[in-house]
Amino acid sequence: xxxxxxxxxxxxxxxxxxxxxxxxxxxxxxxxxxxxxxxxxxxxxxxxxxxxxxxxxxxxxxxxxxxxxxxxxxxxxxxxxxxxxxxxxxxxxxxxxxxxxxxxxxxxxxxxxxxxxxxxxxxxxxxxxxxxxxxxxxxxxxxxxxxxxxxxxxxxxxxxxxxxxxxxxxxxxxxxxxxxxxxxxxxxxxxxxxxxxxxxxxxxxxxxxxxxxxxxxxxxxxxxxxxxxxxxxxxxxxxxxxxxxxxxxxxxxxxxxxxxxxxxxxxxxxxxxxxxxxxxxxxxxxxxxxxxxxxxxxxxxxxxxxxxxxxxxxxxxxxxxxxxxxxxxxxxxxxxxxxxxxxxxxxxxxxxxxxxxxxxxxxxxxxxxxxxxxxxxxxxxxxxxxxxxxxxxxxxxxxxxxxxxxxxxxxxxxxx
Amino acid sequence: xxxxxxxxxxxxxxxxxxxxxxxxxxxxxxxxxxxxxxxxxxxxxxxxxxxxxxxxxxxxxxxxxxxxxxxxxxxxxxxxxxxxxxxxxxxxxxxxxxxxxxxxxxxxxxxxxxxxxxxxxxxxxxxxxxxxxxxxxxxxxxxxxxxxxxxxxxxxxxxxxxxxxxxxxxxxxxxxxxxxxxxxxxxxxxxxxxxxxxxxxxxxxxxxxxxxxxxxxxxxxxxxxxxxxxxxxxxxxxxxxxxxxxxxxxxxxxxxxxxxxxxxxxxxxxxxxxxxxxxxxx
Ligand SMILES: Cc1ncc(COP(=O)(O)O)c(C=O)c1O
Numbered sequence: 003x004x005x006x007x008x009x010x011x012x013x014x015x016x017x018x019x020x021x022x023x024x025x026x027x028x029x030x031x032x033x034x035x036x037x038x039x040x041x042x043x044x045x046x047x048x049x050x051x052x053x054x055x056x057x058x059x060x061x062x063x064x065x066x067x068x069x070x071x072x073x074x075x076x077x078x079x080x081x082x083x084x085x086x087x088x089x090x091x092x093x094x095x096x097x098x099x100x101x102x103x104x105x106x107x108x109x110x111x112x113x114x115x116x117x118x119x120x121x122x123x124x125x126x127x128x129x130x131x132x133x134x135x136x137x138x139x140x141x142x143x144x145x146x147x148x149x150x151x152x153x154x155x156x157x158x159x160x161x162x163x164x165x166x167x168x169x170x171x172x173x174x175x176x177x178x179x180x181x182x183x184x185x186x187x188x189x190x191x192x193x194x195x196x197x198x199x200x201x202x203x204x205x206x207x208x209x210x211x212x213x214x215x216x217x218x219x220x221x222x223x224x225x226x227x228x229x230x231x232x233x234x235x236x237x238x239x240x241x242x243x244x245x246x247x248x249x250x251x252x253x254x255x256x257x258x259x260x261x262x263x264x265x266x267x268x269x270x271x272x273x274x275x276x277x278x279x280x281x282x283x284x285x286x287x288x289x290x291x292x293x294x295x296x297x298x299x300x301x302x303x304x305x306x307x308x309x310x311x312x313x314x315x316x317x318x319x320x321x322x323x324x325x326x327x328x329x330x331x332x333x334x335x336x337x338x339x340x341x342x343x344x345x346x347x348x349x350x351x352x353x354x355x356x357x358x359x360x361x362x363x364x365x366x367x368x369x370x371x372x373x374x375x376x377x378x379x380x381x382x383x384x385x386x387x388x389x390x391x392x393x394x395x396x397x398x399x400x401x402x403x404x405x406x407x408x409x410x411x412x413x414x415x416x417x418x
Numbered sequence: 419x420x421x422x423x424x425x426x427x428x429x430x431x432x433x434x435x436x437x438x439x440x441x442x443x444x445x446x447x448x449x450x451x452x453x454x455x456x457x458x459x460x461x462x463x464x465x466x467x468x469x470x471x472x473x474x475x476x477x478x479x480x481x482x483x484x485x486x487x488x489x490x491x492x493x494x495x496x497x498x499x500x501x502x503x504x505x506x507x508x509x510x511x512x513x514x515x516x517x518x519x520x521x522x523x524x525x526x527x528x529x530x531x532x533x534x535x536x537x538x539x540x541x542x543x544x545x546x547x548x549x550x551x552x553x554x555x556x557x558x559x560x561x562x563x564x565x566x567x568x569x570x571x572x573x574x575x576x577x578x579x580x581x582x583x584x585x586x587x588x589x590x591x592x593x594x595x596x597x598x599x600x601x602x603x604x605x606x607x608x609x610x611x612x613x614x615x616x617x618x619x620x621x622x623x624x625x626x627x628x629x630x631x632x633x634x635x636x637x638x639x640x641x642x643x644x645x646x647x648x649x650x651x652x653x654x655x656x657x658x659x660x661x662x663x664x665x666x667x668x669x670x671x672x673x674x675x676x677x678x679x680x681x682x683x684x685x686x687x688x689x690x691x692x693x694x695x696x697x698x699x700x
Binding site for chain 2: 016017173284287298300
């Protein structure tokens, strides 16, 4: 197997020269250890993601949702992976790889704090020092995860530039890496960045789709009709889709529609993060991909109620699969995501991450009683529950308070 | 090596190549500042066209980028800025690839290079464009007779260095240390090591300008004495602009400070050439 550096016209390696030797070294290590299982790397990874991570995660029939949507709805429970999100697959894989490469230090960016906590856990588990860059705004809206990272003995460094979200955190982590590249590995948190990251991160997550395929066939003797996942950078998305790309299942990538899809050019702000649905080709953070940018090529500040989707770019492989017509990009706004958050919590007893809630918002929009979309979903649907919502509780209470959501419970019990 | 003549000519004597973000803090003052640098002895000038995600810059230049963008800088206004400048040294556009890629209609990259040639720019430095991805821009530069400068890092060796030397024209930008831009008070020990490596590797006939962290005439002298053909100074000058802006100093006063700093750096570079070559092994 050779290393995929481009996906159609997307991908590539648009990074400062200082990082290129490290990227070549990483490409070589990825090929040897991950693709060719040299020194039994993948065996050790599979053992650790089982014993430390808790794989395989269940595929669960969602009884209430199946009834509501009048079709078989299954949940892939990545929220039950150690740490509460799919993120550990990649974080553990890369930290282990860093160890095999002889690196002495781990750095990572984080948006929702899920990748940061997963990386901090993996670094503690494998005994490597770790520093996490996180936008100031995200620190304020995802506090529980900041505490978790600190408890795992990671440094958490606030990033104050720009709007203080994921985009700025990635830029700042790249700057750290440019200084420390000889001893440090940058554990990028999604299928973004320069090659080989997009392919490598996908490979560490592709176990999600492989398990779905096996678990689903055990019940139905055929693959699911549709597979749905939310998409920020797109790591849970490609991890879920990879096993199905060559088959017939419909693949839906659900982005954050934010408060509106209309861009404020004057302010340089997109009130959403729907780069697959509305973005234009460009170069950001090492890759050519679909981006939210203005007419001049300046990157827009994105917005979403969920920090983990709040990013102006998206993985180059997803951009390519959308152009090919293989993946259907769609989006769900803040309100619908919050409503879906409450629905899943009440009807299935699963409190999802706000990121994940977008995938369920799509289900409601397409197959709910008041459907707003002209699209018929197949008889069987698997939705990836990319993470659990504990980190979002404060934000959910606050955001629910601002809105008049029909299905939200009263939060008054918390007063006094 | 491509031979788009232009920029290399600026290195006949030890050269001083300053950097400023165009339009920082506003267009009018910025024009004055660039002209002050030319008066102070600049041999070529790197003009930054600000990009919203400057991943190779430290805090000083990041803030310059913010000021310039807030002042309304765009690629088109940048070209007008260059046209409005009254200087007779070669000008180099330093920017990130997405801005080059998005400009104009038709085949990407070509309209930007064509417009740059039209306003009299002589070359480009693109920090997020390694040799691997540069063929399209290299071809456009060849078509319009512009130079394409590449950065060589302390980690660049062997085949990578050869690939860069094959594609570069104008000068090699020798990054003095790992990391991002920002003024320092010392000269990195890796500078001499990098220059030695370049001298060995068939890069003899392309000028080598050292940048990243140089802030004084003494540092400029040391770098030239170590074998550099010139010094590139950015953050130390941007600091002067930032300080003047913060203190609300009149642009004329800030321009005088820049001109004086430019003199110091140019004199340093010239003085470095008079120093005895480094003894072996230092
Ligand atoms: C639970 C959860 N789901 C999804 C995402 C989005 O990331 P990606 O698109 O890479 O899966 C995040 C990111 O933080 C997350 O925490």
